[in-house]
Amino acid sequence: MAVTAYSLGAAEEVTGSRHILEIDGRSIMIDCGAFQGRRAESDKKNREFSFPADKVESVVLTHAHYDHCGLLPVLMKNGYDGTIYATPATRDLANIVMMDSARIQARDAEFLAKQAKKKGEAFTWKPLYNEADCVKAANQIVTLGYNRKMYIAPDVQLEFFDAGHILGSSLAYFTITGQRKNQKVTKVNTESNTKQKIWHKLFGTRLPSKNEPSQNTDGADELRLLYTGDLGRRNKPIIKDPATNMPAPDYIFMESTYGNRLHAETSSTMYELEKVVRQAIDSKGKIIIPTFAIERAQEIVYYLHLLVDQKRIPQIPIYMDSPMAVNATGIYQLHQECYDAATQEAFLAHHKNPFGFNSLQFITSVDESKELNKKSGPMIILSADGMCEAGRILYHLANNISNPNNIILIVGYMSEHTLGRRILEGEKEVKILGDWYKVNAQVKQIDSFSAHADYKESTEWLKLIDTSRLKKIFLVHGEKDAQAYLKGYLAENGFPNVEIVKYGETYNLE
Known part of the structure; x- marks a missing residue:
């Protein structure tokens, strides 16, 4: 073989x-x-x-x-x-x-x-x-x-x-x-041809004789x-x-x-997120978070939920603007067999939904997404795609990246040559949807979300x-x-x- x-x-x-x-x-x-x-x-x-x-x-x-x-x-x-x-x-x-x-x-x-x-x-x-x-x-x-x-x-x-x-x-x-x-090939005695054929059809290996130990018992x-x-x-x-x-x-x-x-210590994640949110509140700005619709979006919502629950940040509008992220969040709620012990305890024992709370609003339609750009801060917008190469995040960046009161928060890996990587690396001007925009918004990164x-x-x-x-x-x-x-x-x-x-x-x- x-x-x-x-x-x-x-x-x-x-x-x-x-x-x-x-x-x-x-x-x-x-x-x-x-x-x-x-x-x-x-x-x-x-x-x-x-x-x-x-x-x-x-x-x-x-x-x-x-x-x-x-x-x-x-x-x-x-x-x-x-x-x-x-x-x-x-x-x-x-x-x-x-x-x-x-x-x-x-x-x-x-x-x-x-x-x-x-x-x-x-x-x-x-x-x-x-x-x-x-x-x-x-x-x-x-x-x-x-x-x-x-x-x-x-x-x-x-x-x-x-x-x-x-x-x-x-x-x-x-x-x-x-x-x-x-x-090395070893000749062995086998069971009857009929049994041998059935075994081979099922498992692709020969059937050992009654008196012969299986050659695979130790994985050799x-x-x-x-x-x-x-x-x-x-x-x-x-x-x-x-x-x-x-x-x-x-x-x-x-x-x-x-x-x-190396990632930052996970224990610092909530502290860093709290700091960014409070800064946006002070400047009445928007936090634009390019995020993958699966895992990252749910994790950030989970942390924001904890911060609000612990009264470390006030309730401000949080928008999940990604139909796929909304659908994925529903699937996260379904597959509780994948949860760790802490989430099992919160979700099952205390009936607390870690993926939804009063501050969070789900955006599905294009018109609702466009309306977000007309609203004043402070607010948080989570939108896909995570590398800023497609999806609604492009429109949110185009409308908000030149405002110094706003924050672009990078929370995941950005591949080479992507718009997200260029923003992260500090380019002063970037091309979005065919037009050039000055990067006046503050660009921050929390790497421990990875x-x-x-x-x-x-x-x-x-x-x-x-x-x-x-x-x-x-x-x-x-x-x-x-x-x-x-x-x-x-x-x-x-x-x-x-x-x-x-x-x-x-x-x-x-």
Whole structure:
């Protein structure tokens, strides 16, 4: 049995996670994410995704962020009709992420066509996919709860462990059985041919005889692989800590988004948020928060709820202006099995909703969104997209970024070349929706909101899991500088066998 791995995305870059695990030429795809960055570059990269669907045996989805699930509908368009495995919460969140993307693309196509017509220009751009493609993708998702095992092929068993990143996020653990390359073959007595055929059809392995112990009792004939997806952090609100109870893996494919950075202490998060809110109250300004609709929006609302509840900030209007974030918040309320003990206690025992309170108003329509720009501060507006490359956040930035009384609060990772990254890095003038705007608003960052483990947290997690069989760590989903730093840091901390996955290279796993 020949086992190899390679990446079709998120190799020496962040976003666009698409990884292939190949077993004797049969391909399992881990995540099928869209690339996020500059609009033209993202559109080009996402359109170039043309992996042959008939080569994919199954798809495993680690979580529902767009850069991990956003091209599943494209895979459907290419003819994939197999199973997509995900946790129940991931299925529900991925459904709204894909649908939201399809609707945004449809609106963009309509808007751009009108603009081209006004200018007398030809217009040929089409959406990557439509809502029907999203429905097909959602219909092919089979759910698997945490710590439950399922054979996704006769010789491949899948088990999900909680990644602690967002609701439903998972560490995908694969156990591959069967004779591997260079493995010694031993002749054995077997049961009757009929029983043998049935066993092999079900599990892809031979049935041991009654007098012969199974060769797999100690895992010696197994190959174990762990894909982290996006690895979360300990002691984050709402969701549980990243799991550490999985069996010892032979190889780990680990994300490295924050491979060269450390987060601020989580304990300082509420203090920093309180300071920003009080500053906006004093200046009667607006706080504009570009946020991802899933996880970040709910976490910020959770913290604001606590601050109001503890009377550390007064009640001021808080608007969640993202239809997807509103829908995602509803899904967060449904999947209480993913909550940590503190949230379980608040939500279940005391019936307190951590995602909604009197100050919070949900905005769904375009007209309601436009009205926010006419209102005076102080107020807080949370709006998607988190990297400021699309969505309603662009209009809020355009209307508010030049006012020195306002605050642009950055609470998440900004990829290279995105508008959010340019604002964060202090550019004095930025282009938004085709026009240039002076950046007079104050730009502040609270980094402890991040749902990605930093380099110390990633290393601490590795030290907590069983690495007795570990042969190598492969780094994916990170920028080159971050990955180089993390590789060195891991070597200094007892993990010398680390390789950075490069696009186009295939790695043998034995």
